[in-house]
Amino acid sequence: MRFLDLAATSAAVSATTGRRAKVELLAGALRALDPSEVAVGSGYLAGELRQRQTGVGWASLRDLPPPAAEPTLTVTAVDAAVDGIAAVHGPGSQARRRQLLTALLGAATADEQRFLVDLFRGELRQGAQAGLLADAIARAAEVPVAAVRRALLLVGDLRAVAVAARTGGAAALAGFGLRVGRPLAPMLASSAPSVDAALAVTGVPAVVDVKLDGIRIQVHRSGDDVAVFTRSLDEITARVPEVVAAVRALPVRELVLDGEAIGLDAAGRPLPFPQTSSRAARRSPGRATVPAGPDPTDPAATDPAATDPAATDPAATDPADLAVQAATDPADPAVLTPYFFDLLHLDGDDLIDLPGRQRWTRLAEVVDGSLLVGRVEVDDPGQAGAAFAAALDAGQEGVVVKSPDAPYDAGRRGSAWVKVKPRHTLDLVVLAVEWGSGRRQGWLSNLHLGARDPRTGDFVMLGKTFKGLTDEVLRWQTERFLGLAVERGDWVVRVRPEQVVEVAFDGVLASSRYPGGVALRFARVLRYRDDKSAAEADTIDTVRALHAGRSAG
Known part of the structure; x- marks a missing residue:
């Protein structure tokens, strides 16, 4: 051709x-x-x-x-x-x-x-x-x-x-199926402004999961080989040896897990997302060098002297225990703790078409409770509200309300999983950046924010913000956006629409200034989302629905 x-x-x-x-x-x-x-x-x-x-x-x-x-x-x-x-x-x-x-x-x-x-x-x-x-x-x-x-x-x-x-x-x-070692697009959650609204979508009974503000991980294990992938299907195995260790310690031969990795402080409370993401980002690349523990499914494991160092050395500790300890000990400033909420494959069986309740039962059978995301089954909004309040009190991001009858809908954002956060947030794309003035002179500061138009593939501007930007972020984004620049002006630098940023805002207003007819009220930057592509940014339809009071982000 x-x-x-x-x-x-x-x-x-x-x-x-x-x-x-x-x-x-x-x-x-x-x-x-x-x-x-x-x-x-x-x-x-x-x-x-x-x-x-x-x-x-x-x-x-x-x-x-x-x-x-x-x-x-x-x-x-x-x-x-x-x-x-x-x-x-x-x-x-x-x-x-x-x-x-x-x-x-x-x-x-x-x-x-x-x-x-x-x-x-x-x-x-x-x-x-x-x-x-x-x-x-x-x-x-x-x-x-x-x-x-x-x-x-x-x-x-x-x-x-x-x-x-x-x-x-x-x-x-x-003939295409789930293959251990090859990542698949993760199931995604839609949004609701409250747990009541979420339950109206999922129905009851429902399951309420704690929503961690960490890095989405999909972990594949076959024997001693473990691979860890991000939400965007990039492999980060060498950067998270504690995750590798924890999964190698599980009493299985083959599985695929869905979960989050998060940094914890000395009190066991979650660290801010930038600290969690920077821990994963700063690990040196290469192959993970975590020693493999014994395979509990191997017949040789029936011989204590062959598999358990403590059988011959009373001072020794079982490698599996060491692995879990390494994965959950927050004293090390570089440790990311894994928590899992779904099981997609187990010892030769694909589980993605099973109802959530069956997947989660099998998950609890193979993963220790200390490595599971907090979960409670609810029958009414009062119970769901209590779970939401408890999650926020623990310093978590919110909750995800899930239908226990739904299969794992890989790559889709449907009504079976609905996230609830205590604020409006959107993932938008940076379209241009303005040079700062005063204290921000010499830095790219004010962001032009755009939502994706699913019909054209283009982006619709919703407004600007320079709120929530620290000096460190200003330095980073100046370098980042100069690298994405397609047109450099004395006042505005226009960039390729690739960088996704999560913003919080107080509401959506009608606006004749912007082509989409709406604008964000008091938008402020929460974090940059390097784990999301521009094609995954929130749409102008979502923003307009928020303005109409029909849903939330």
Whole structure:
């Protein structure tokens, strides 16, 4: 397939507002791809290069060679060229990479150059989000869209799903399942302004979980191999050895857990989120070096002398006990304590389709109660309110009200889990930043905040704020946003819409100043959310619903 045809499809999708029309355009391009091109081509339509690290930076794309007069590039040829660029390493690599990049761009027409630059920069925003592409894959392959979406959630790889749908149809998609060691998109919670409103959504009886203000973790174990992933499916195993140790100590051979890792002070109360996140971020990369304890399922474990050091040395402690102690001892300033609230797989059995009550029963059978998130079953708003108050008294963020009959809906934000916090919060995207004045002279200070428009893929500005920013945060965000800058003015720096920030606010007001017709009242920064992508930011629909009094964030 000509690369120009994909570039034209991307431009057409960007210029189209209707969802159905976008899907038809994308499906047509997917059908036209040769089977050998589907993996690469579907990724390009999603705005992704197969080679995630190419070494091509922003500066390399500022001065482009003259475009080619006639199109000659194919999808396969572009992929091979990007492969060559990504493979360049060692002395002289910068010059060689630039040479290869110039050759590729020089062989591209003007339209192809624009498409390539957007792909390299990672800022292709023509509205072809994963949901649209899932629909397009289903349309192109003539398979149920539900099958595509489920496979996409379990695999987390749009290219692999597109290939399976095109080459094997529904049967190939059904072959995708939860695989230990490969993360899947976590189930998400919607929001409600109160526990009463949450219960109106989930129904009763319901389960109320304490909502920890930590790092979402998904932990996979197979034998002694343990892998820890974040909410955004990045692996952080080497950064959380205490989590690895705690999970290795469990009496199982294989499992997948969902939970949170959080820092605690000497009194066992949660530390502020920035301290928790900085602990995970500052760990050195590499392989975790936590010694493995005995495997309780191994027949050799029946011999105490072979598995328990205390059997031969009275002063020794069982490695499993040491592991749990290391994971839960807050005295070490670098320790993050894991707490788990769901079990997705256990010793060969996938549990995600089981009701929550069954998953949680099996969770309690294999994980010690000290490592479980606080949970209580309630039958009425009074009990739920008491659980909410207790969570806040303990210094926690709030609660999550859950339906005990719901399956684990990977990657979805539905009505089965509903979070309740004591304040309005939204996850928004920074669109621009203003230079500060006075004490903040020389720093980027005032943030322009935008909500995602799910229909166009663009962002709608809701207002500005410089509240809640410490000197440390100002220094960090100045460096961060200069790195994301697409236009530098004397007053305003416009940035690529990538950085998500959580803001608290007192309410939503009608506004004729901003294009969305609404603005936030007294917005203030709570924290930056590096664990969320711009595609996961809250939508303008959510903000408008808040203004109408229908729901909360």
